[in-house]
Amino acid sequence: MIVLPAGIREAILERAREGTPEEICGVLGGAYDPDGRSRVASQYPAANVAENPRTRYEIEPEQQLAIFDRLEDRGEAIVGFYHSHPRGPDRPSETDAARATWPDRSYVIVSLEPLDVGSWRWRTGGDGADASGDRFEREELVVA
Incomplete structure (x- = not known):
């Protein structure tokens, strides 16, 4: 689960709208838990x-x-990353999976068509979508 303050969600959405037709991106800081919240x-x-x-x-x-x-100077951990998909999909693309490099971190994706904000954790090894088991797992996104 990832908890995303409403103000940060709105700032990312606004930036995604302003950045269209290009993808926007950034880093999320805060309290990181690889297995929980x-x-x-x-x-x-x-x-x-x-x-x-x-x-x-x-x-x-x-x-x-x-x-x-x-982030380090502020005593924050790397929670994950965010980027937009101005024309969809509202989930990680094949390119996102091929380029993901931060195990157990959240990847928040803002889709403008259809409008959606979702989050996935990048998991490595074990059972999964490819031979190595590396895959995105949808995680609950709570707007607080």
């Missing part, structure tokens, strides 16, 4: 530097490290 306390917008930002997202590595330093 993570709580978002902050969001850190990042520039999308993907070669084709209409269909994928990428956070520039130096900017990502700077965000991680800010």
